[in-house]
Amino acid sequence: MSNASETPAGRRSADTRPGGRTADVRRRVLTATEDALIEHGFAGIELPVIARAADVGKTTIYRRWGSPQALVSDLLDDMAAQSVRATHTGDLDSDLQANADLIVRTLGHRRQGRLFAALVAAATHDAQTKRALAEFYRIRVDEWSTSVADAIDRGEIPATTDTTAVIRYLSAPLYYQFFTTAERLGDGDARRAVRATMAALGAGVFESS
Amino acid sequence: MSNASETPAGRRSADTRPGGRTADVRRRVLTATEDALIEHGFAGIELPVIARAADVGKTTIYRRWGSPQALVSDLLDDMAAQSVRATHTGDLDSDLQANADLIVRTLGHRRQGRLFAALVAAATHDAQTKRALAEFYRIRVDEWSTSVADAIDRGEIPATTDTTAVIRYLSAPLYYQFFTTAERLGDGDARRAVRATMAALGAGVFESS
Numbered sequence A, B: 001m002s003n004a005s006e007t008p009a010g011r012r013s014a015d016t017r018p019g020g021r022t023a024d025v026r027r028r029v030l031t032a033t034e035d036a037l038i039e040h041g042f043a044g045i046e047l048p049v050i051a052r053a054a055d056v057g058k059t060t061i062y063r064r065w066g067s068p069q070a071l072v073s074d075l076l077d078d079m080a081a082q083s084v085r086a087t088h089t090g091d092l093d094s095d096l097q098a099n100a101d102l103i104v105r106t107l108g109h110r111r112q113g114r115l116f117a118a119l120v121a122a123a124t125h126d127a128q129t130k131r132a133l134a135e136f137y138r139i140r141v142d143e144w145s146t147s148v149a150d151a152i153d154r155g156e157i158p159a160t161t162d163t164t165a166v167i168r169y170l171s172a173p174l175y176y177q178f179f180t181t182a183e184r185l186g187d188g189d190a191r192r193a194v195r196a197t198m199a200a201l202g203a204g205v206f207e208s209s
Helices: A020-040 A047-054 A058-064 A068-082 A093-110 A108-125 A128-152 A163-180 A186-200 B022-042 B047-054 B060-065 B070-082 B092-108 B108-124 B129-153 B163-180 B187-202
Strands: none
Touching: A020 A047, A020 A058, A020 A068, A020 A108, A047 A058, A047 A068, A047 A163, A058 B108, A068 A128, A068 B022, A093 A108, A093 A128, A093 A163, A108 A163, A108 A186, A108 B047, A108 B163, A128 A163, A128 B022, A128 B163, A163 A186, A163 B108, A163 B163, A186 B187, B022 B047, B022 B060, B022 B070, B022 B108, B047 B070, B070 B108, B070 B129, B092 B108, B092 B129, B092 B163, B092 B187, B108 B129, B129 B163, B129 B187, B163 B187
C-alpha cells in the first residue's frame, strides 16, 4: 500500500512489520473486516465469515474480539496508528493543501471512500462504533493540527487559534460534498477548502474566546 | 409538528392537508418508514412490517412502492416538499444564521438527528437512496441559496458568487461535527459556521471562475 490515503499502509505486507504470529493474525482479521465493511457494510461483519476469510480459527476471533463492534473498533485503532503523518513544509497554506489533497484522494478512492462511508454509517447505529470513530477522527485531527501549531510558532497566526477547529473546517466541506451530493471530489474542491479556511483564519474565526 | 426542524411538518395531522384517502395512506406509510429508519436504520424497513405499522394492506405497499429503496426515496421527496422555507430578513448574516440554527436544531433533535444519520447511512449502501438523498440536499441548498441571491440583488456580494457553494460551506462544519465527533452541536457552532462563511465570502472564495 502507499501513502495515497488516510488509512492503512502495509497492513497486508507482513514482512515489513514486526510482531510475529499474533500481529499476523490481527492483520489478517482486520483486512477481512475492512473487506466485509467495503462490500456489505456493518451488517456484513459476521464473525464466522471473518474467521474463514482471514483463515483464523473461530475460537480465536470470538476470544480476541467477540463482536462486530469490537472488530470495527480495532480496525479504527489500526487505521489511526497507520495513518499518514501531517506535513510540515514551513508554510501553513501548503500544509493545509496537503491535508485537503489527502482527504480528496481518500474519499475519492473507490475502496477507501466506501470504507469511510461504511464506518460513518456503522457509527450512526452503534454507540461503541460511534466512540471509536470519534476517537479515530480526534487522532487524525490532532495529527494535522500540528501544522497549524507550527504556524503559531512561526508567529503567522495568533497563539489563541483553536488548531483543532482549523483542521475540522478544512475537512468539513469535502466530507459534506462526499456524503450529501453525487458530485465527485476534485482538486478544485481541495483548493477551495484551503482558501475558505485561510480566509476564516484571517478573520479571527478560530480564535478561542 | 412545528417548524423546529428541516423536515416534515404536519405529516401526521391529516386534517390540515388535502388529498383524501390516497394522501392519507401515503402519510401513514411514510410515517411508518420514518419510524423504522429512526429505530433500526435502513435494514429495519421491511415491507410487511411497514404495512402493519401503517395499517395499510400489504398489496398496496407492494403495488405503490415495491421496495425499501422506493419507500425511502418517497420519504425524501416528502421531506423536501415539506421542509422549512429560507428566511429573507434583508440581511445575509441573519439569513445564514437562521439556516445554521435550523441545522443545529435538526441534527441536535433526537429523532431528527437519528433520521438524518440513518438516511446518510442508507445512501452509502444503495445507489437509488444515494440519488434520492442528493436530490433532497439539492432542493434544500437551492431553497436557502435564495437568501444568498437576495444579497447579490442588494449589491452586498458580487453577482458571480456561487450561491450553492455558500450554503454548502455553511452546512458542512455542522454536519462534519455531527458525524465525526461525539460533541453535541450548539449555538456557538452555528455562530462560528456563519462567521467562517462570511469571511470566506469576503475573501472571494465563492466567486465562480
